[in-house]
Amino acid sequence: MQYTREGTKYQQQDYTFFNEQYATSTHQKDHDMNPSLIVQPKGDDDVVKTILWAQKNNVAVAVKSGGHQYSGASSTGGKNIQLDLSNTYKDMMVFNPNGNTDKTYVYAGVSNQLKDFNAYLTHNGLFVPHGQCAYVCVGGHAQTGGYGQLGRSFGLFGDHIRTIRMFDYNGKLQEVTKDSDAELFYAILGGSPGNFGIITHYVVEVHQATDYMGTVVGPNKFKGPHYFKGLWLYSPDVLKQLLTYVAKMSDDANFPRNYDLCVSVLSTDFPVSILFPELADASVMEKVLAKIKSHFADEFLSYLNGRFPAIIVVYAQWCPFSKTDVYDTTVDNWFAQFRALGGLLDDLSLSQQEADSNMADITGLWIFPKEREFNLPYVKRTYATNMRNLSTNGWVDTVVQRLDLIYNENNYLQGNEGERGYERYLSCKLSVQIQNYGGKFAKFTTNKDNGTSYSWRDSSMVQTLDCFHNDDDKSKAYAEQWAAKNDTLMNGASGLFSPVDKRVLWGSWGDWNLGDEKVWKCYYEDEAMYQKVGAQRAKWDPNGTFTPNPFAVTAFKG
Structure with a gap:
């Protein structure tokens, strides 16, 4: 066992590294925490x-596996412990119980x-739906x-958990399944993370790639699964067309x-x-650089100074589920719309x-191989919706306009003092991800009653609009103002995206006190669900051993 105590010479010498790896939500300073002890x-x-030591000494334990929880809930402060x-x-280990090949x-x-x-x-030769962040x-x-x-086609990673191995507040080993303890299983998979015990392992039911090979089109040849991955220089025209497809x-x-379809935009x-x-190849990059130089003004190219400009990325896939799925x-026409966009806007297609x-190979194509998009402070926003009029209600145009406030190079070139466009461009960097999840046939939707407590399973789309910013007060103000305006445009009675503020636990931010009714209502569909999870909190964390910060469902003991 290794220990690191607050105030050590190591921490003082390299606090930024320490902070990112252990202490907080990576640069979200109002949630900065320094554990008294890291184990x-x-x-x-x-x-x-x-x-047992924590329980005896009346301190709380925060648990960290990857440490990517945005609001900082994998850490703690005061006299408490972080278990790293x-x-x-x-x-x-792969296994087939009782020789069951199914x-x-x-x-x-x-x-x-x-x-x-x-x-x-x-x-x-296996796969399962999971997220795209490589280091989570x-x-x-x-x-x-x-x-x-794979959210639409196969559901969530958590939907595939069959057994949870964990140590409870008494240090006793628990093997939790839907059959052994349905209520605890329900609470862990969708309740506030890390607040029911220390999980060590999962048993995950996975898919065999050979079960999804598609239709025979010739000797030893199959058609499908199929994927498309495209890259464009940022352009409001490209973005509008792609978001129209998504909507x-x-x-x-x-x-x-x-x-499955996802559109990302990066600054x-x-x-x-x-x-x-392939862009690491010199000959390929030479052609890409030629397109960049032909597209942007010399003054903006001078600002870039060899750096890559903002980009749009599309991830699209189709998977057959039976021999009737051809x-x-x-x-082909669905994929053709992405091909055609590359042809129509060839100067922007990279x-x-x-x-x-x-499917075993395709899932690796969606991995995002970076720990954090930008090594900067950020203002995070992730929303979910079940609205079915996003292609006609002005949402597409509004998202493009909001991104263009920061992405458009003219904001830098013109330097409009009234809008401070050039300062906003220099101060802020966006990471945007917009993805379909729903439909009455989607596994994300049909898995609703599978024994987990993940909320908003009727969602048709999830959008992330994160604004990273320089580490100064003016840049922070730009980012916060941009996000606050997005809130008013996207959510509420007149919101274009959702009449209700719907969030997901992995995308938490800002007001992170899950004991506050205004906050928990953003993460849980109704009070009955919230209290059902809270009853398990009371049962499995009676002494507050696993309550190291405010991102915890309230324990209901009555």
Whole structure:
């Protein structure tokens, strides 16, 4: 067991590293926390000793696997402890119980990063839906849902959890399943993360890629699954067209389950070659740079100084679920809209990847291989909606306008003092992700009553509008004002995106006190759900051992 105490020489010398890795939500200063003690256990014995010591000494334990919880809930402050599991449980094992070839399971430690978990599954010809952030660990990922590119077609990562191995507040080992304790299982998978015990492993039911090979089109040849991954220079015209595709798909409740679609937008300075490795090739990059130089004014190119400008990325896939699911003209036309956009706006199109493949390999294409988009403070926003009129109610135009306030190079070139456009451009960097999830056939929707407590399962779309900013008061003010205006445009009675402020646990921000009714109503559908989870909090955390910060459902003892 290793210890790190607050105020050590190590912490003082390299506080930024310490802060990012252990203490907080990575730069969200109003949530900065410094644990009194950080414990890095080597195994079960150390975990149990930490729990019992904490209970005896009346201190709380925050648990960290990957440490990517945005609001900082994987840490704590005061005299409390952070239990750092990032290197403790990295074992993985594939097994088929009782020789059952119809179902395959993976026993996975919570310390495995998604990039390694994905690589392990791919090596074994397996896959499961999970998120895109490479360095998120499976521990907290399952508890907050596990939203990712396969959300419509296969549901959430947490939907595939079958057993939860954890130590409770008395240091006793619990093997929690839907059959052994349905209420605790329900609370852990969708309740406030880390507040019911210390989870060490999950048993995950996974899919075999050979079960989704598509239709035979010739000797030993199959058509499907199919994917498209495209890259464009940022342009409001490109973005508007792509978001229109997303909105029309989202508006159609009968849209087949087979399709998944996500549009991302990233600001200047993002190392784009980590998403599109072919750009590391000198000859390919030469052509890309020629397009960049022909598109932007010399003054703006001078500002870029060799850095990459803002980009738009599209992730699209189709997967067959039976022999009747055929890659036909309808499917091809869906992909054709992305191909055509590359042709119509060739000066903005930088890369297009499209091919038949298998789901075990395709899932690796959606991995985002960076710990944080930008190493800067940020103002985070993630919203969900079940509205079905986003292609016609002005949402598309509004999102484009809001992004264009910061992305458009003219804001830099013109320097309008009234709008301070050039200062906003220089101060702020956006990370945007907009993805379809719903429809009456989507697994995200049909998994609603599967024994988990993830909320808003009727959602048709989730959008993330994060604004990273320079570390100064003026830049922070720009970011906060931009996000606050988005709130009024997107949510509420006159909101274009959702009449109700609906959030997901992994995208939490700002007002993070889950005991506050105004806050928990953003994360939980109704009071009955909230109290059902809270009853398990009272039962499994009676002494507050796992209540290290405000991001915790209230314990209901009555």
